[in-house]
Amino acid sequence: MTAKISYADVEVGTELPAQTFPVTRATLVQYAGASGDFNPIHWNERFAKEVGLPDVIAHGMFTMAEAIRVVTDWVGDPGAVVEYGVRFTRPVVVPDDDKGAVIEVSGKVAAKLDDHTVRVDLAATSAGQKVLGVSRAVVRLA
Amino acid sequence: MALDQSFVGRTYPPTEPYEVGREKIREFAEAVGDANPAYTDAEAAQALGHPDVIAPPTFVFAITFKAAGQVVADPQLGLDYSRVVHGDQKFAYNRPVRAGDRLTVTSTIEKIRSMAGNEVLDIRGEVHDQDGEHVVTAWTKLVARAAEEA
Numbered sequence: 001m002t003a004k005i006s007y008a009d010v011e012v013g014t015e016l017p018a019q020t021f022p023v024t025r026a027t028l029v030q031y032a033g034a035s036g037d038f039n040p041i042h043w044n045e046r047f048a049k050e051v052g053l054p055d056v057i058a059h060g061m062f063t064m065a066e067a068i069r070v071v072t073d074w075v076g077d078p079g080a081v082v083e084y085g086v087r088f089t090r091p092v093v094v095p096d097d098d099k100g101a102v103i104e105v106s107g108k109v110a111a112k113l114d115d116h117t118v119r120v121d122l123a124a125t126s127a128g129q130k131v132l133g134v135s136r137a138v139v140r141l142a
Numbered sequence: 143m144a145l146d147q148s149f150v151g152r153t154y155p156p157t158e159p160y161e162v163g164r165e166k167i168r169e170f171a172e173a174v175g176d177a178n179p180a181y182t183d184a185e186a187a188q189a190l191g192h193p194d195v196i197a198p199p200t201f202v203f204a205i206t207f208k209a210a211g212q213v214v215a216d217p218q219l220g221l222d223y224s225r226v227v228h229g230d231q232k233f234a235y236n237r238p239v240r241a242g243d244r245l246t247v248t249s250t251i252e253k254i255r256s257m258a259g260n261e262v263l264d265i266r267g268e269v270h271d272q273d274g275e276h277v278v279t280a281w282t283k284l285v286a287r288a289a290e291e292a
Contacts, residue, residue, distance in 0.1 A: 034173035079190060
């Protein structure tokens with residue numbers, strides 16, 4: 001496990017490079033196939049609206065997969081992630097156009113822990129709304 | 143109807159092993175648009191100290207959630223899955239999942255409670271490899287929303 005960021009070089013408040021992740025209907029179909037989650041709320045607009053959603057929504061686990069990239073791209077080694085948890089607060093609504101939606105993710109070091117680990121708090125929004133709450137990762141640095 | 147509290151602490155039998163394939167990891171990494179070479183290039187993964195390509199952190203959910211299906215579909219528990227949404231998700235890793243792993247999942251109901259008519263169910267999935275080594279623990283909180291008044 002070989003993180004490229006050194007524990008000694010970060011402090012509480014250190015910001016990780018923020019990223020934006022586009023998501024279209026095609027993204028959701030591809031993610032459904034790769035993850036095995038074929039719930040129609042993620043690809044069928046008629047069904048999504050029947051169950052009271054504004055439109056097709058992204059898989060929560062898709063958003064969770066994107067958000068951790070801010071951490072794994074920062075440390076280089078995805079195997080350095082020790083813990084990762086999120087709360088799904090609002091859905092990412094994905095309209096049927098060629099732009100889709102965008103998930104914006106930022107992160108900062110919230111605590112320095114034992115054994116060269118740090119806690120990173122992540123913030124994820126889409127269309128100005130927070131889509132993940134209590135989103136935290138513990139990662140082992142070099 | 144409230145879920146039966148006597149199910150708290152119930153552990154379900156381990157699942158049949160799921161064999162993690164390199165191409166399945168690649169497919170997942172492509173689906174989330176993640177080009178980290180540790181997911182697709184064994185040499186790059188080895189340079190980081192892993193014996194083979196590793197899976198993205200959330201990959202294992204497909205395996206643990208399928209295992210949680212035993213709980214969700216248990217007719218004695220009586221969860222109305224059509225009303226279920228995913229509330230929280232957490233993972234604690236002993237090591238990353240990697241190609242060649244044969245993973246079994248043991249699911250336990252950790253908590254059941256009612257909040258404002260919603261039923262909240264916490265399921266813990268313990269993931270072990272073919273040697274019995276613990277790989278990752280997944281906690282999944284499912285919320286069955288209260289049925290609307292007819």
